[in-house]
Amino acid sequence: MKWMLISVLLFAFVGNAGAQEIEKGSTAQSENLINIAVDEVNRTFVAPPEQFSRLKSAKAPQSKIQVTYVNFPEEAKRAFSYAVSIWESLLVSPMPIHVEAHWEKMGSNVLAHGRPSLFYNNFSGAPLRNTYYPVALAEKLSGRELNGGNPDIICHFNSEFKWYFGTDGNTPSTHYDFVSSVLHEITHGLGFSGFLKDDGTRGFFNNANNLPSVYDYFIFNHQNQPISDRTLFQSPSYDLHKQLTSDNLKICQTDASFQQQKTIDWVFAPQVWNEGSSIYHLKGYEYGNNNSLMSPSAKRGEAIHNPGEVTLSILYEMGWKSVQFEFNELKDIEEAVAGLPLNVGVVSDADEDFSSVRVIYSTDNFASAKSAGLESSGTAYQFAGHLPLNYHTGNVHYYLEAKTSENRTFRYPSDAPVSTFSMRIGPDYYVPNLFHNPVKAVAGSASGIKLSAEATDNLGIKSVTVEYKINGKAQEPVVLPNLENDLFSGEIKFPAQLKENDRVEYKITAIDNSARGNKRSVPAMGFQRINIHSLYQPVAGYATRFDDAANDFILADFNISGVSGISGNVLHTQSPYPVSALQDEKYELVAQLKYPVIIQPGGQMSFDEIVLVEPADEGAYYDETQYWDYVVVEASKDGGLSWISITDRYDSGINDTWYAAFTRSFSNNSSTAMPHESMFVNRMVSLTKNTGLEAGDTVLFRFRLASDHSVNGWGWAIGNLDIQGLHTSxxxxxxxxxxxxxxxxxxxxxxxxxxxxxxxxxxxxxxxxxxxxxxxxxxxxxxxxxxxxxxxxxxxxxxxxxxxxxxxxxxxxxxxxxxx
Missing domain, CATH: 2.60.40.3080 (Immunoglobulin-like)
Known part of the structure; x- marks a missing residue:
């Protein structure tokens, strides 16, 4: 699970408002949505859409659906593949959509059921805040795998019914059409799903954060009130129950402020809640026409091979048709001007043309507003123009709007005018924002250290500089180059090999582009001290119970001491462990053994451990880039210049006891779970098996916890360390x-x-x-x-x-x- 929606932190930084808002998505899982078999006959055939027919003789599809079959007969696979190709002709996504399909006995009158495997909210690229998107759509909008290639859609089909596996729509009156059922269940996985639920007296959102899905977000009552608005209908409440069983709900196109609605169609909301059918099906198409695919039931002989205009419109409104804006937000300026140039890239993933692109702006916080059109600049999807300012001083709020030739409107920010861009014109008195993860310890053998900082400013950053001293003597300052976005990174060099207890101190200063040259330093006062440690002579092995090992390690945010709940001393991280000050860089807590170890044939390392570290999201164990926080054991063969992992990266999610402790005690972006002796687990590491190490190598070892910018917990405890068993064998x-x-x-x-x-x-x-x-x-x-x-x-x-x-x-x- 991803933990918490928004975190606010203050770390090695004091900003204009005193803090930086950090977003981090969470996941949720919905219940299955069912398709009921009705014991009636309706010989109807709705042919596939024109796009599918054109695609067979034209270009390749712009989406890819990959299916994993479980116990499927071959003839069912062929029909499933045909249904998949219909959806591929209608969707655009840079990410593959993974479907897991099960063939099994289900009993009763359920033909099939399906759902998204997971929902995500507040991910990078999410159009709406605090709204859950099915994983396939979230991956399309974010442009990256979120669940590590695991299934995005899971569906089950009842093997006990008589199915027609043909693709010609000639379904006999004795059979149910399998292609239609596959199209139906995939639609649930693409977005006809959510969290609205009813227990007979109360309606509620059935997830831990009490939030709607994107489908739920677009549901309105007959008074044009959004039922996901908890200021109108609390969750749980009897009022929400009445809405869910009103037989009077609809899906609408709307803007982010809910000021304008256009009905797309009515949803199935019977006066008695129908588990698995209510809300997430369409109303009024029970008898078979172009829009009847998402009816709550199916009849024998009925073949619907087209999602229909209504279903597609709903999916497109949720984000399956989207527009990307390529635009750099305007910086503040100090001198009043007539206007500022604007250059905007606007790209539709459906290759739609744009009838207009404009900037909408206000100098009175949108008590009133004006607009200025942008013209095509000659390059496809590039538009240029000016933001008229008329020598105004003060604040200006603005957003971008693009209308397609199909009269669909997109805005940037996506929830404008609730959210807008802003800039200020006039003298600048604001100091820059500066974030930095401090370096606290280093081996004396190091030739230098790498320093990174994130610096932002309303007028832009002029420079980021490192001042540093060695044993009290000032060195030549180092300017950190701007690598990407707001990240500045570089290296300070040591003129000679340092010795134990040498003193290295530094501070980082950012200066903005203002006439005043506003600046901020980290630390705000004095210098950051780096502790220098010497390495010992190589040994054949090392073992300790940490009773007398304080001088054996270089420690940065680690300690060797007793811990409540654990007998004896252990090596453990600072508790709770710190979070990173930078969004795109981990904070590293490190314990490095000072003894280089000479690797022996078949050498092994063992230690006992407790890991109370934020668990990665489901699927991250197949994709290490998706870990939030993690621990790892590393080795260096070049004196610490570079490091290789000798274990996988892992967290509390690899052990049920650790995971349960972390999650049960989670609140306010932190887990308060504490370690206990009974939680120790032994880890054995082969030093020469798939590690890059060989017998005879002289190697440094370190234990590292990497923490991101949000959630944290108690940390990592290590006991009974044994490297190549030099103690009593x-x-x-x-x-x-x-x-x-x-x-x-x-x-x-x-x-x-x-x-x-x-x-x-x-x-x-x-x-x-x-x-x-x-x-x-x-x-x-x-x-x-x-x-x-x-x-x-x-x-x-x-x-x-x-x-x-x-x-x-x-x-x-x-x-x-x-x-x-």
């Missing part, structure tokens, strides 16, 4: 001994731990060098009363040592450790 443990030695490498403290013992024979622990010289000795440890011993290694020189555990008579465990 199974073959080194004597039967019944069960001793473990950690952390490895160790700094000033070493722990020896054993399982509960019934034997009271004292334990002796000896630390010796590789020549057998005893360095530390602990004696008289009673294994019955204590199961853990701490060895002080402070003052011992770095190197490799042996740790032996004996019962006074024999050595029961020997381990090799590395001392820092």
């Amino acid at each position: 199974s073959e080194e443990l004597m039967a019944g001994g069960g001793f473990q030695v950690y952390p490895n490498p160790a700094s000033n403290r070493l722990f020896v731990e054993w399982a509960s013992q019934t034997d009271t024979t004292p334990v002796e622990i000896v630390v010796s060098d590789l020549f057998g010289k005893t360095i530390r000795r602990e004696t008289g440890l009673d294994p019955f009363f204590s199961q853990k011993a701490e060895i002080d290694l402070s003052g011992i020189s770095p190197g490799i040592y042996l740790v032996s555990v004996s019962d006074g008579n024999r050595i029961v465990s020997t381990s090799k450790i590395v001392k820092n």
